[in-house]
Amino acid sequence: MPEGDTVWNTARVLHRALAGARLTGSDFRVPALATTDLTGWTVTESASRGKHLLLRLTAPAPVTSTIAWTLHSHLRMDGVWRAYAPGERWTARPAHLIRAVLRSAQAVAVGYHLHELALLPTAEEERLLGHLGPDLLGADWDPAEAVRRLAAAPGVTIGEALLDQRNLAGVGNLYKCELLFLRGISPWTPVGAVPDLPGTVALAQRLLAANRGRWTQSTTGSLRRGQTSYVYGRRAQPCRRCGTAIAKEDLGDRVTYWCPTCQPTPPPADPGTPPV
């Protein structure tokens, strides 16, 4: 599942394949970019911010007066970028899912099922990304700011708040479920009732950081198949700590897994003293 660490890894793959290279061809299979041709453009760098991918490019001077451009993409649930050697077969996904192809003399980057694909002046990146909270894997990660943003809406459940990229950028459903299990917190606990918000935020950062540089996401320390999570994807299987069957609830695309024993449901909010 593409969460902050997967996007971070993908940015490194693209950086290694294309940074510094002059593009010898491009092919965009989305209507908005159908006529865009990046031939002759130079790839400056590839970066990630939360779950957003930013491929920064330099346009050749005669093409446009704006020199620095960014090709933005988002992987959501199903997007991938792959780098291939020239001539190598593109096998990651069926060809009809290809949305972008970038060619250089040394490598070909192929983007499948990309979302929010857009080319914009680098100076305008904030227009797309300005709403994001601190990036868990960013050089400017700011845990105090993430805690401040979370705490600003104390009535929202912690499960929802962790997924809201305006609070902190990079946590998806897998890390949300695993993090709350590790902290012993029910996903339905209001943010204001979470005992140690800074500790929860710090653990979120450690979980993502631990998975940088590899594609198998693990929160248990094991990379063995079937052993990589405590609760995520384990409905009805015994909790690794207490043996209780792991529960699952589907709320649209927000699937939540939790252990009802290790993560007890919070008591209803105290309504206070009734008025006389």
Ligand SMILES: [Zn+2]
């Ligand atoms: Zn348990």
